[in-house]
Amino acid sequence: MLDKEKWNKKTQDKKRDKKSLPRGVATGSILALLAAVLLSTILIALTADNPGDALKSFFITPWTSLYFLGNMLDRSGLLIVTGLGIALAFKGGTFNLGGEGQVYAGGLAAVFVLLHAPESLAPAVTILVALAASLAAGGILGAVSGILKSRFGVDELISSFLISSTVAPVADYLISGPLRDPTSNLLATARIPARLLLPRLMEPSSLNVSLLGAVLVALFFAFFMVSTVTGYRIRLAGSNPIFARFAGFSPSSYWMPVMGVSGALHGLAGFFAVAGTYGLCHRGFSGGIGWNGIAVALIARNNPLALIPSAVAFAWLETGASAALLSSGLSIETGTFIQAVVFLLVTARFVPLGRKILPAWLGGGK
Amino acid sequence: MIAAILSMAAPLILAGTGALITELAGSLAIFMEGFMTLGAFVAWTVARATGYAWAGSLAAALLGAFLAWALARFCEKTGANTFIAALALNLAATGITQTLSIAWFGTRGVLVDDRVPASTKILSGIDSYLVLALVAVALTALIVKRTHFGLRLRAAGKDPEALAERGVSPARYREGAWAAAGALAALGGAALTFRIGAHIPGGVAGRGWIALVIVYLGFRNAWGVLAASILFAAAEYLSGIVQGTGTIPATLLLGLPPALSLVLFSITSALRSRSSRH
Numbered sequence: 001m002l003d004k005e006k007w008n009k010k011t012q013d014k015k016r017d018k019k020s021l022p023r024g025v026a027t028g029s030i031l032a033l034l035a036a037v038l039l040s041t042i043l044i045a046l047t048a049d050n051p052g053d054a055l056k057s058f059f060i061t062p063w064t065s066l067y068f069l070g071n072m073l074d075r076s077g078l079l080i081v082t083g084l085g086i087a088l089a090f091k092g093g094t095f096n097l098g099g100e101g102q103v104y105a106g107g108l109a110a111v112f113v114l115l116h117a118p119e120s121l122a123p124a125v126t127i128l129v130a131l132a133a134s135l136a137a138g139g140i141l142g143a144v145s146g147i148l149k150s151r152f153g154v155d156e157l158i159s160s161f162l163i164s165s166t167v168a169p170v171a172d173y174l175i176s177g178p179l180r181d182p183t184s185n186l187l188a189t190a191r192i193p194a195r196l197l198l199p200r201l202m203e204p205s206s207l208n209v210s211l212l213g214a215v216l217v218a219l220f221f222a223f224f225m226v227s228t229v230t231g232y233r234i235r236l237a238g239s240n241p242i243f244a245r246f247a248g249f250s251p252s253s254y255w256m257p258v259m260g261v262s263g264a265l266h267g268l269a270g271f272f273a274v275a276g277t278y279g280l281c282h283r284g285f286s287g288g289i290g291w292n293g294i295a296v297a298l299i300a301r302n303n304p305l306a307l308i309p310s311a312v313a314f315a316w317l318e319t320g321a322s323a324a325l326l327s328s329g330l331s332i333e334t335g336t337f338i339q340a341v342v343f344l345l346v347t348a349r350f351v352p353l354g355r356k357i358l359p360a361w362l363g364g365g366k
Numbered sequence: 367m368i369a370a371i372l373s374m375a376a377p378l379i380l381a382g383t384g385a386l387i388t389e390l391a392g393s394l395a396i397f398m399e400g401f402m403t404l405g406a407f408v409a410w411t412v413a414r415a416t417g418y419a420w421a422g423s424l425a426a427a428l429l430g431a432f433l434a435w436a437l438a439r440f441c442e443k444t445g446a447n448t449f450i451a452a453l454a455l456n457l458a459a460t461g462i463t464q465t466l467s468i469a470w471f472g473t474r475g476v477l478v479d480d481r482v483p484a485s486t487k488i489l490s491g492i493d494s495y496l497v498l499a500l501v502a503v504a505l506t507a508l509i510v511k512r513t514h515f516g517l518r519l520r521a522a523g524k525d526p527e528a529l530a531e532r533g534v535s536p537a538r539y540r541e542g543a544w545a546a547a548g549a550l551a552a553l554g555g556a557a558l559t560f561r562i563g564a565h566i567p568g569g570v571a572g573r574g575w576i577a578l579v580i581v582y583l584g585f586r587n588a589w590g591v592l593a594a595s596i597l598f599a600a601a602e603y604l605s606g607i608v609q610g611t612g613t614i615p616a617t618l619l620l621g622l623p624p625a626l627s628l629v630l631f632s633i634t635s636a637l638r639s640r641s642s643r644h
Contacts, residue, residue, distance in 0.1 A: 071494030095449070155435045157396075157449070158578060162628040165572055169621035177615065291457065298450065336461030343454030348444035 004359040029299045032345035033313055036338045040321040048325060058324035062316055068323065070205020072315045074277055077211035078269045080218050082293025085142075085265030087302035091225065092258030093251060095157040095239030098145065099290025101164025102138040102263045104171045106270025109137035109270035111281035112179070114192045114274075123195045127275065130196075134271035135264040141167065153327020156259060158254035164290075175283045188282035198276040210272035215308060217268070222304035234258060266290060288335050290365055292318065295339050314342075367598025367603070372496050373561065375400070377554035379499035381577035382584065382591040383506050384550030389581050390510060391543035392523030392536070395601070397437070397452035397552045399574025401430045407463040410477055410565035419483040419560045426552040434548025438541040456574075464567065477565040485564025495557035499526075500592075502550060507588035519543065532609060540615035551577070561623035579627040582634050594630075600628055 042288045048054030062068045082099055096102075113130035118152065120128075141163055148154035181190035198208040226233040237251035244251040269289055274281050296314050300306035321334040332353040381398045388395040405426035413422030437455060442446045464474050471477055486513040487493060510516040519539050526536035551574060558573075559565055576598055583597075584590025605619050 114635075123562045148632055148635075152632060154635040158575075158631060159628060161575060162579070162624045162631065165575070165624035166628065169617050169619075172620075173617040176617065185507055291578035294450075294453075333461045334463055336457045340454040340458035340461065343450050343457065344440075344446070347450050348440070348446035 006030045016284060027308075028346055028348055029301065031348075032299060032332055032342045033317075035340045035345050036317055039337055039341050040334060043337065044321065046323045052070045054324040054335050058320045061323070062320045066202060068319070069206035070202035072319050073202075073211055073312070074205065075315040075319055076308075076311040077214035078272055078277070078289050079292055079296045079315055080214040080271065080307050081265050081269040082289055083300060083307045083311055084218055084221055084304060085262040085269075086222065086297035087144075087300065087304065087307065088225075088234075088265065088294045089258055089262040090239045090297065090302045092144065093241060093253055094149065094259050094262075096142060096145070096259060096262045096266075097157050097165035097251030097294075098141060098160030098162075098263070099266045099293050100286050101167035101290075102141050103264035103270040103273070103289045104164075104272050104284035105141055105167050106134035106138040106267025107268070107274040107281050107285060108171050108174065108179075108270070109133040110271040110274045111192065112187050117196075126196055127198070130275060131268075133265040133270055134274075135236075136267070138267020138270060139260045139264030142266070143256055144264075145262030149259070150252040150255045156255070160259070167169070171352055172283055174364035175281060179281075181280075188280050191280050192275065197279055198272070203245045206277045208272075208276040209293045210276040213272065217265070218304045218307055223303065266293070269293070288318070288339075291339055292335070295342045299342065310324070313336075369493070371596065371599045373493045374602050375595045375622075376495040376499045377557045377573060378577060378580060378595035378598055379592055380502060380554035380557065381551045381574060382497070382595050383499070383502045383588060384547035385555075385577045385581045386584070386586060386588060386591050387506060387510075387550075388540075388543045389586060390523050391519050391540045392526060393448050393540055393544075393545045394578065394581070395452055395544050396449060396578060397434065397574075398554075398577045399546065399570060399572065400456035400483075401434065401548050401551035402460040402555035402558070402570040403463055404433075404573045405430055405555025405625045406559045406569060407466065407551065407555075407565055409556035409623045410479075410482055410559045411466075413482045413560070417481045417483075419556075422482075422560070423553055423556040425453075426453045426556045427549040430548035430550075430552030431545040432548075433628060435541055435545035437548075438498070438544035440538050442541065454583045462567075467565075467567070474567060476567070477614075477617040478563070483560055483567070484564050495553070495560070498553065503592045510588065514546035571620070576627050577624060580628070580630045582638070583630050585634070585638075598623070598626070623626075 004231060040058065044054045044058055045051045062072050080104065085099065085102075086096055101226055110130040113133045114126065117126040117129065142160070144159040145154075145156040148159050149156040176187045176190060179189045181188060184190075186224070200209045201209060201211070225235060233247075233249060234254050236247065237249075237254045241251040257272060270286060273285060273289065278285060292314060296307060296310045299314065300310035317338050318335055321338065326336060381402060385395060385398055408429055409422035409426040411422070412425040413419050416422070418482060432540075433455070437451055438448075440446060441451050465472050467477065510519065518529060518534055519542075520533075522536035522539035522543075528541075529536045548594075554573070554577075558569055580591055580594040580598065583594035585593070601623065604623050608614055609616055609619050
């Protein structure tokens with residue numbers, strides 16, 4: 001296929017020497033984040049009408065205004081969940097590039113249930129049904145890629161992306177056509193009744209209980225991956241498929257469940273976004289949540305616990321930079337630049353370079 | 367109709383051939399979408415400044431080759447993951463074209479200008495990008511199959527260790543393949559621009575990803591890439607007709623190319639894995 005086995009082997013070799021150099025591993029993540037902060041600063045300083053104010057609203061406001069802090073933490077929750085989905089797929093030796101479509105499908109499934117459930121049903125039950133529908137919608141999309149890979153050898157990197165690109169226009173159509181609220185000017189569905197929304201934690205920001213849910217899910221997976229046999233096998237299937245075969249199980253048998261759960265986690269992010277953050281489903285609401293999940297997972301080196309700070313840092317970069325640039329009137333897609341810089345640098349290894357440059361007392365020159 | 371389909375195929379053939387070269391060299395470049403986007407924009411900008419489509423295409427190709435080479439070199443030097451670095455380029459390309467479009471032309475929308483040629487026809491009405499695409503296919507087929515250089519390129523993909531043992535650096539071949547792919551993708555983007563003489567943001571519309579599928583659909587063979595590209599162009603042509611009748615909403619039709627890619631990609635992958643099992 002993509003000669004990925006060979007590539008996997010290569011990265012494994014690299015991982016092995018990475019293990020002996022834990023500092024080098026973190027260097028890539030920290031460098032990528034620093035570069036992203038630097039790039040955002042430059043973008044803001046160059047394009048804002050009043051750079052001083054804009055930089056202040058980038059660096060300081062998100063931490064002092066409860067409104068911005070709440071929105072940022074809410075965004076972090078979504079990124080923790082999608083990042084977890086990406087990390088899990090990575091760990092199991094697969095690559096989920098269809099996050100955007102899975103988030104979209106999950107959100108759409110949630111809004112459909114929340115708008116159409118009979119009113120006689122208890123709110124908690126309706127919300128649970130919506131949650132299940134989101135998990136199923138995202139999970140099925142992911143699992144299809146997994147089945148195609150294990151049954152027919154179809155590369156999941158490309159198939160998941162293609163599925164996502166197929167689903168997005170269909171969802172666009174449903175939102176701007178059959179499911180659209182005709183009384184509103186927005187390209188969006190009707191508002192979800194207030195009693196069916198996830199409780200807000202910090203009005204007027206969009207922070208809601210989904211952040212707690214996201215953290216709990218991350219904690220669960222941190223435990224699951226390290227302390228259960230299945231988690232161990234998934235990691236083995238991903239990191240050393242040949243050894244997995246010697247250990248008596250087929251690594252390919254984990255592709256479908258891993259991709260399925262990865263998709264379900266993206267569906268969960270869609271549910272959180274619709275039932276918690278937005279209260280409705282507007283066209284293209286999933287924009288960026290999926291791609292950013294990849295960046296967050298890469299920064300966290302696929303470690304479920306490291307995802308939490310990684311997601312907060314990324315949410316700050318994303319919401320801070322766009323808020324700071326809002327005043328300039330130039331609506332530049334800062335998000336794509338930040339993603340690109342992170343993607344470019346995060347898997348690079350700068351240890352040899354750092355050693356040459358840094359003085360001995362900083363760990364260089366050895 | 368056949369002429370229209372063949373012109374629609376030209377960008378796909380160019381990008382598909384580029385992707386094929388990287389696949390043969392052992393690291394499929396998933397940055398085709400990004401370089402098509404950049405190429406479409408650069409070609410428009412340079413053609414507007416000079417008045418010549420060929421100047422725009424040349425500039426796009428050179429920039430594509432250089433950036434792709436630099437990216438490959440960066441991955442080689444730092445050990446960065448090639449998939450993720452290429453993904454970075456895809457994401458950045460949209461942002462870069464959008465920002466430059468605002469900075470230079472004051473809009474993020476469609477760019478039109480009288481100085482940009484709006485036809486890709488040359489003497490006797492032949493599509494120049496189709497000619498270019500066919501030359502790319504024939505050259506690739508010839509070089510890969512019949513030359514020493516092509517043998518080493520394939521060796522860089524199949525057995526890099528053996529190549530290295532013979533004193534040839536597989537990395538050089540991979541870098542060259544990426545540079546060629548960057549140039550061909552940018553040319554494909556330029557072909558899209560000059561077909562209508564305007565730059566449409568998002569006008570690449572997933573063709574860079576379809577180019578990757580085309581590589582497998584064409585069974586990793588240059589002539590196969592040509593056939594697969596024509597198949598996709600025919601589908602594009604048909605969906606254009608369907609859209610004209612208005613029976614299916616245009617938004618839904620946007621999902622058709624990826625859906626078709628998925629089905630065909632799955633079938634070829636299944637056939638391949640079956641034949642390799644026997």
